[in-house]
Amino acid sequence: MSDPLVLFMPSGKRGRFPRGTTVLEAARRLGVYVESVCGGRATCGRCEIEVQEGHFAKHKILSATEHLSPVGAKEARYAEKRELAPGRRLSCSATIEGDLVIDVPQEGAANAQIVRKDADNRVIERHPAVHLRYIEVEEPDMHHPLGDLDRLKAQIRKDWGYNRLDADFHVLCDVQKTLRQGNWAVTVAIHHDEEEDAARIIALWPGLKNEAYGLACDIGSTTIAMHLVSLLSGRVVASAGAPNPQIRFGEDLMSRVSYVMLNPDGRQAMTKAVRLEISRLVDRVATEGGVNRSDILDAVFVGNPVMHHLFLGIDPTELGGAPFALAVSGAVKARAADLHLGLNSGARIYMLPCIAGHVGADAAAVTLSEGPHRQDKMMLIVDIGTNAEIVLGNRKRLVAASSPTGPAFEGAEISSGQRAAAGAIERVRIDRTTLEPRFQVIGSQLWSNEPGFAEAIAATGLTGICGSGIIEVIAEMYLSGIISEDGVVDGGLATRTARIVSQGRTFAYLLHDGEPRILVTQNDVRAIQLAKAALYAGTKLLMEKQGVERVDAIRLAGAFGSYVDPIYAMVLGLIPDCELKNVSAVGNSAGTGARMALLNRSFRREIEEVVRRIEKIETALEPKFQKHFVHAMALPNKMDPFPKLRQQMELPPCKALSEEPRRRSRGGARRKAEILKPRRRCTGQSGKES
């Protein structure tokens, strides 16, 4: 009779094991990560598994709970004391007695999007760089006068096996007291980030310690977002966000770099500011999660290159001009104490690699999260800020570039522009006949022509127009025939409506005739044309590098990407034509990438390897970029008259399309059903009269 066959899900790893082998041991031998702190003592409960019952014909397995050994004394004692959910068993105690399909619970999955599926249905498992180990240490023996730490290390090696094991310096000072407090039983935290690398004891506690936490933090130029995550279950315990306090030194990246260049202590001031805010966020998530700061042992940070440098304390001046040299592009590993983050004394930090001088660790995190390198589809990832970071590719090949979009998409350089904040216009519709506008303002779900709108925005007022609002109003102006294909506001319409306002030699569209008066000027249109042309030209360059005419999927990352409506982005020609259902906003994608790197060190190796092989295209050095840029100035683009989009907007009728719910909405607001009715240019003709 051959040994039973055991299949572990969701990894799908399988193998045969002699009867009597514990499930934990089988998992280990197959390289399936099952958490265990107590090392098989049936006390920590971290190694719970479930048996899937049934006949799995494809795998030739008849799996049944009876194929596990009955609950023994130790396991029963645990179930009594700590509660074992029905169907759950402790894998350190349950032994294999027949064929089994074992489910390793991935608690983080539903909650935190940690388990993501790529095209291959690959499921991601947890394998953090910091883990807890419960150790029972021999008492001191005068015959063998090994030091406390040395006996502890020897026991860890014996119980868990590490090639090389060192201890952080601060551990030396704690080890005696902790061993005695725990009556020679302690839990150690071990940092072990690479297979071949040395493992290090970074912290220790008396007795059994059953929980440890990590941070995943996305340092945006505008917003810092943080998640507090259990390293043992993957659960997101608390999340918080705050404005980046560096805004007071400069609204956008380049003005912050200038600040450093002009002020001798500018770099220090900004580094201090961002670290302080991060420390405050730690307080918030720790309080919300009921977690002690000293139980936070690992932290992953992502950010664009300037944020990356300023957070680490590196002068970002070089990033302000060619050749845009990064001080360090590879992943950065350090101790949280080096950055004075006030976590556990032994806590580590990890920053994802930067792709290039303008394509940062945030873009790497989005890449890790969206996984173009894990699939065959040609995926375009666009993260829009002052520069657009663009990654295009699939399993075979990845290319990346940044395009100098300027800050227009962020509301700068726009006459009534502002950052996305309460009071800003974010959605605009223009009646194709009357050319009358209606709009939505951040903070309210009402359209401006709906009853109660004035009251709804009373608290914040109406303050300006943000990036997504600018995109929509200009796209609507184009669809309504107010601006021509080459972006000229049609002054002839002034005779039909007071919404068209003369401004010397050019005309503007009066979006709001109140306080404040909001105009969309010819210059505003030009600014958006320049920005979108830069973005599109960069994308086009990468498509040429890949030798493709079309992309299969588009991911819009970052704050702007979250709020912009993909339809309008496509109408205006920010992004190339694509099936609408394959276009999605992935606003929190950088944060997700950070969480993945936090919870599984394999993702660190994966993104390090991916970033190494991404081909970096410097748009400024590519002669074709200028040509693409000029062509992309037109509305939508001379190169890409969005046949897919047009097709979808006409057949089936546009209504169905536009009713598709937004993938991500601010404040739970849902876009009302409405009709995008392109009046003239949907035919591709350039006629301009109605």
Place this chain on the structure above:
Amino acid sequence: MSDPLVLFMPSGKRGRFPRGTTVLEAARRLGVYVESVCGGRATCGRCEIEVQEGHFAKHKILSATEHLSPVGAKEARYAEKRELAPGRRLSCSATIEGDLVIDVPQEGAANAQIVRKDADNRVIERHPAVHLRYIEVEEPDMHHPLGDLDRLKAQIRKDWGYNRLDADFHVLCDVQKTLRQGNWAVTVAIHHDEEEDAARIIALWPGLKNEAYGLACDIGSTTIAMHLVSLLSGRVVASAGAPNPQIRFGEDLMSRVSYVMLNPDGRQAMTKAVRLEISRLVDRVATEGGVNRSDILDAVFVGNPVMHHLFLGIDPTELGGAPFALAVSGAVKARAADLHLGLNSGARIYMLPCIAGHVGADAAAVTLSEGPHRQDKMMLIVDIGTNAEIVLGNRKRLVAASSPTGPAFEGAEISSGQRAAAGAIERVRIDRTTLEPRFQVIGSQLWSNEPGFAEAIAATGLTGICGSGIIEVIAEMYLSGIISEDGVVDGGLATRTARIVSQGRTFAYLLHDGEPRILVTQNDVRAIQLAKAALYAGTKLLMEKQGVERVDAIRLAGAFGSYVDPIYAMVLGLIPDCELKNVSAVGNSAGTGARMALLNRSFRREIEEVVRRIEKIETALEPKFQKHFVHAMALPNKMDPFPKLRQQMELPPCKALSEEPRRRSRGGARRKAEILKPRRRCTGQSGKES
């Protein structure tokens, strides 16, 4: 025609290499450490070698300077700019053109005793854990936007080859500026302490940096001694010593441990005190050597377990009682910044392993320096303090123990005792007939019966009697018949001389009848008997473990060991009988061991391995210890009536013997020729009358 044969001295490594191979390359392939910072650019001059001319019949080599390529352009340029001593060549430029015997200069050798020979004539080469590497880095390239640090690392790997190379966090913040200052050429300091371990960039400078320094520091309970050493030549640049400021918390080790137990912030206060004093010593040696503190990159510390713990910031309380558990016994590696030592930000520290709870890193350093494990002779190493640390063994086997001698040898528990300091009596002679004493005082080279003595000691005065003085006076009292074999002061002699003074039921010897009045009391004799019995019993125990009746060589380490006269130590029975010529004081041996570990990382591995295999004997747990102790109370010992010593003292006449110069002298004082005339007990008889 076969390839030329090249022999490197002093290592003796040899091999054949094709003509045209550089000498540096040949050395590397043979694993001969030849320094090179610039990596073969003929600019650093660190790779100088010399050719030994002549016919080396034993090696079948006819070596001649013409067997090296002629001086080329690069080498000539170097010689012009930097001066190349006659006969010296740069091994990176000179190529092999015929058979050669190459001398790799060991500059540290003569100066600093770094090169030590053991019984096998083995010569120790330099191979420090921190080395400098000059690197020319590629400029940033927008097509390949690798970070500055990443390009630097890539170039280091390419030029010098490291498996894994990381950088200290602080390097991230310096790399940009330094690369640009050096116009893309920098010198990096790399810490690479173990073959398989990751190397780390710990510091960098613009352009070529040609010198770096390390510290070797022996933290004694009484004195801290420090050497500043060039890591590139091995030369000792400066040395300094200072009293351990912890003395104000407690004279001896146990009183310092008590201080910690009784004072909540005692540990911190003592840690701070010793680190502050070490920092002051760094200032002194740096100033004396004309060296910047930030050029100090590595530091090796040794000390007994209590000093070791307090320096590292570890509570030493556990060392105050059984089982005398060390917090850490293995070698400790840390960053100097962890201990706030104010060296280069990336500087490392290394502390040698401790052997047992009472046998510390200082004993390990002495073992490393004296090398019992490198020879066949049975060597006894004794380091006397409050506890005597004893190591006995040879290549095959090493055993170690500590014996509770108490502080009598340090002058404590002795009625007129004091630490070895100016004003203390350190040498004593007693006339065998008149029983009149004469003595020498620390700070003067005159005997007390010589003209000018009073004036010579006027500055310091006469303050007491130190350890070596006590040993001598009691040995002399024994040799003069004042005390019996069982240590009783003979009151009967009071009738012959006023030097014998009644003290109730016991008698004392009046060593100095002035201010102060110095008596050697019966209690003093008893205290020394107890101390020496403990020491001898420990030694005897180890000899039994080794199964030997005699030892071949004795090394007396530490301050007491430096000052005590081996003859008197043997007369009194502190140490077992041995050929006098094989007994030597090695007072600076711990410092030498520290320097060895500083200059060659192989010594770190060597002592780590040796300490692991030393068998630790706990005297308190050995039933025979008590028996040996009782037997060793007699003068000299019931077990060991020093036949060797007696033989040497009688044949040839004692005079020759006692004229042998002292191996180590304080203040350059040389022992005057004098006669040790044992009056009665040299015959081994126990008769007590004259």
